[in-house]
Amino acid sequence: MPRFAANISLLFAELPYLDRFDAAARAGFAAVEILFPYDVPAKQTHRALLSNGLELVLMNAPPPNYTGGTPGYGAVPGGEGRFEHDIRRSLRYAESLKPGLLHVMSGYTKDPAAKATFVRNLQWAADLAPAQTFTIEPLNPGDQPGYFMDDYDLAAEVLDAVDRPNVGLQYDTYHAQVIHGDAAQVWKDHGARAVHVQIGAAPGRSEPAEGPIDFPALFRTLDADGYAGWVSAEYNPTTRRTEDSLHWMSVS
């Protein structure tokens, strides 16, 4: 059975930020991920992790959130200065929070030079912090119109070109299903590149218990394939309290 983590940017969002750590630990999670921890001093997040004995699996590189901001500059030609600034900032947070993984976002661009730019920037980040593992993740264009990294085949091409041991794929069932129509096939094609797995149902991004994705079968496949990383719950609970949406953890 996979090791489950909670994405506390989506799960337990009915609670204030610092209370989500306690709630995740009470619900039985040993690890959490946080999309954008930058609104709160790293010290406070660190304390909340420590006092609950939680590991931080993953966080995103800045910018801080999606509200009016652009999701990263990784692939944006001309955005290299801003990209380097953001990566250095996330590495400062990472010094105390010690996320196993740092998700690097590509930003919005369809410039012909975007792929080469993303490859160069990822190589720069990977070489700057060889002890840190970085991820890239395709996001579906319905959620993020114009976002560069919007396809798993493209992610594979970028990862091959980057060719660094500390840069890998973030596989998300919800995006994989929406983008390619078959999350299980995407895992077959690209699972060997995955250093992180996120789960959510499609098309509604609800708990991993409904829709076309067979989650118990996926969990068996992950085990059979020897996937040893975390499987993080990243969905919008349909229940008022997140803990009431967690039945999938015990039936899987």
Ligand SMILES: O=C(O)C(=O)[C@@H](O)CO
């Ligand atoms: O939206 C997702 O899916 C993610 O995993 C996020 O990290 C993107 O910010």
Ligand SMILES: [Mg+2]
């Ligand atoms: Mg995801």
